Amino acid sequence: MNKQDLKKRNIAYFTMEAGLDTKMSTYSGGLGVLAGDTLKSCADLGVSLIAVTLLNEKGYFAQKLDSNGAQAEAPAGWPKEEFLTLLPAQASVNIEGRKVKIQAWEYGIKGITGAIVPVYFLDTNLQENAEYDRNLTSFLYGGDQWYRLCQEIILGIGGVRIIEAIGYKNIEKYHMNEGHAAFLALELLERTKKDGEQDLHKKYDLESVRNKCIFTTHTPVAAGHDRFPLELARKALQSNLPLEMPDIFIRDNEMNMTLIALNLSKYINGVAKRHGEVTREMFPGYSIDSITNGVHLLTWAAPAFKKLYDKHIPGWQSDYFSLRYAMGIPKDEISRAHQEAKKELIDHVNARTGAGMDQDTFTIGFARRVTAYKRADLLLSDINRLTEINDKAGRMQIIYAGKAHPSDGGGKELIRNIFSRIKELKPRIKVAYLENYDMTQGRLITSGVDLWLNNPLPPQEASGTSGMKACLNGVPNLSVLDGWWIEGCIENVTGWAIGTLQSQGRDSAQDARDLYQKLEKIIIPMFYKEKDKWLEVMRHAIALNASFFNTQRMVQEYVLNAYL
Numbered sequence: 351m352n353k354q355d356l357k358k359r360n361i362a363y364f365t366m367e368a369g370l371d372t373k374m375s376t377y378s379g380g381l382g383v384l385a386g387d388t389l390k391s392c393a394d395l396g397v398s399l400i401a402v403t404l405l406n407e408k409g410y411f412a413q414k415l416d417s418n419g420a421q422a423e424a425p426a427g428w429p430k431e432e433f434l435t436l437l438p439a440q441a442s443v444n445i446e447g448r449k450v451k452i453q454a455w456e457y458g459i460k461g462i463t464g465a466i467v468p469v470y471f472l473d474t475n476l477q478e479n480a481e482y483d484r485n486l487t488s489f490l491y492g493g494d495q496w497y498r499l500c501q502e503i504i505l506g507i508g509g510v511r512i513i514e515a516i517g518y519k520n521i522e523k524y525h526m527n528e529g530h531a532a533f534l535a536l537e538l539l540e541r542t543k544k545d546g547e548q549d550l551h552k553k554y555d556l557e558s559v560r561n562k563c564i565f566t567t568h569t570p571v572a573a574g575h576d577r578f579p580l581e582l583a584r585k586a587l588q589s590n591l592p593l594e595m596p597d598i599f600i601r602d603n604e605m606n607m608t609l610i611a612l613n614l615s616k617y618i619n620g621v622a623k624r625h626g627e628v629t630r631e632m633f634p635g636y637s638i639d640s641i642t643n644g645v646h647l648l649t650w651a652a653p654a655f656k657k658l659y660d661k662h663i664p665g666w667q668s669d670y671f672s673l674r675y676a677m678g679i680p681k682d683e684i685s686r687a688h689q690e691a692k693k694e695l696i697d698h699v700n701a702r703t704g705a706g707m708d709q710d711t712f713t714i715g716f717a718r719r720v721t722a723y724k725r726a727d728l729l730l731s732d733i734n735r736l737t738e739i740n741d742k743a744g745r746m747q748i749i750y751a752g753k754a755h756p757s758d759g760g761g762k763e764l765i766r767n768i769f770s771r772i773k774e775l776k777p778r779i780k781v782a783y784l785e786n787y788d789m790t791q792g793r794l795i796t797s798g799v800d801l802w803l804n805n806p807l808p809p810q811e812a813s814g815t816s817g818m819k820a821c822l823n824g825v826p827n828l829s830v831l832d833g834w835w836i837e838g839c840i841e842n843v844t845g846w847a848i849g850t851l852q853s854q855g856r857d858s859a860q861d862a863r864d865l866y867q868k869l870e871k872i873i874i875p876m877f878y879k880e881k882d883k884w885l886e887v888m889r890h891a892i893a894l895n896a897s898f899f900n901t902q903r904m905v906q907e908y909v910l911n912a913y914l
């Protein structure tokens with residue numbers, strides 16, 4: 351960044367993970383992919399923003415599955431020198447009284463008009479640091495609570511310091527993408543301290559910090575809200591932070607990252623309308639807005655759809671709203687583009703798994719982090735019912751992918767359960783499970799299947815974004831009414847709901863029955879027998895949903911509601 355640019359940039363976006371390039375294993379799933387898509391749209395729109403994240407040099411993990419679906423994990427190192435430039439600037443934080451030095455690597459995201467959003471990857475792997483500290487920026491979501499606490503100190507406190515060392519002196523807004531980054535707000539608060547002042551509310555200028563901070567919360571699931579035992583926090587931070595104001599950040603004798611972010615941010619939001627409501631119920635007394643997530647269309651469009659949009663909607667790449675004109679694209683061209691995307695996926699699946707899938711069979715896709723509430727095995731929960739539908743309504747094949755977090759035993763068991771169901775279904779229904787779900791496979795699966803399935807237990811899906819990638823590629827969704835799908839679902843027009851807002855989520859067996867019913871009575875018959883109607887749903891998915899559920903619209907909302 352040149353000097354002029356350093357002065358101009360006034361917004362800093364902090365995130366634990368960022369999915370920028372499939373070869374940089376610095377993301378684990380939805381949160382990181384959203385951060386990457388957000389930053390790409392900021393670059394496309396020329397927003398004067400910078401981003402801060404951890405280097406995560408050894409990545410999240412590479413997933414290996416044996417023939418029973420038992421997951422093994424290997425480090426997922428990536429060649430940082432190929433993507434990043436090391437900067438001379440350094441900063442440091444104190445952890446447990448030790449000085450931990452931090453350096454930063456720069457990555458430039460280039461937008462469609464040439465504007466750049468720089469991303470700073472923090473790195474503690476310096477010779478001067480203690481052995482333990484050198485590993486603090488190695489693994490994304492690795493290690494124990496202490497490791498995580500140290501990482502969050504590096505991200506929040508180290509992040510604020512190093513961007514100043516790099517030369518950014520005019521940051522007016524600090525955006526916390528999830529509570530992981532909340533220490534940044536304590537660092538800003540510490541700087542307002544007036545020594546000698548006894549009244550704490552005069553000693554610290556809470557209001558000035560709040561005016562600078564923005565907090566986006568991403569999950570109603572309790573485990574997604576970081577908390578640390580108070581002794582751990584005191585041991586790590588010692589006297590370096592305003593620990594004398596406990597009501598700001600301590601709840602139930604724990605350092606609560608969400609509480610810090612809530613108390614020190616003026617603008618707070620959930621990531622879909624329903625998630626905004628759920629968050630307001632979880633944290634009464636705070637003013638909480640919502641901005642519905644999106645995806646970066648240029649990243650997630652299959653080559654065939656990119657070509658199709660370039661031909662029919664010139665300029666769409668800089669104006670995602672214009673995808674509404676997809677209503678004018680001839681259906682046979684949409685069909686051909688889909689066949690191309692489907693072939694790319696089927697070839698990939700057959701090459702990887704030997705599943706022997708074919709191009710003409712109705713194909714269902716399900717890929718996401720594997721954890722209990724997402725109910726990855728719901729579709730396979732009644733094998734007899736599923737094979738009956740396959741025999742009577744029309745043949746199907748199913749493609750799965752997803753990693754379970756290394757310490758999520760329930761998630762790992764789900765994968766094994768799916769593998770055993772796959773064996774039971776052979777040879778009647780072909781089911782493939784792709785190893786090592788990543789952004790490349792995410793793009794292939796969301797664009798190449800005929801139906802995108804999502805059935806988490808409501809209301810735990812804050813938003814979900816993979817279904818938006820499907821829409822962009824004309825793939826209809828079948829999903830419970832949770833997260834973004836409450837806003838995106840128009841029954842029989844853009845896709846279908848599993849059950850109703852009232853029925854769903856009470857009883858998984860009932861949700862499974864509703865899912866089977868919709869497949870049997872409506873979706874599969876339409877796919878095989880009413881091609882024209884099916885293509886109309888595909889076209890509506892693009893025109894009504896891709897034109898709205900994208901990060902260009904989303905970033906514009908952040909600029910207007912949060913940044914300005």
Ligand SMILES: *Cc1c(COP(=O)(O)O)cnc(C)c1O
Binds near residue numbers: 718789793815816
């Ligand atoms: C899009 C994406 C996700 C997020 O999908 P959800 O539907 O929000 O769970 C996770 N992982 C990868 C690799 C993705 O591409």
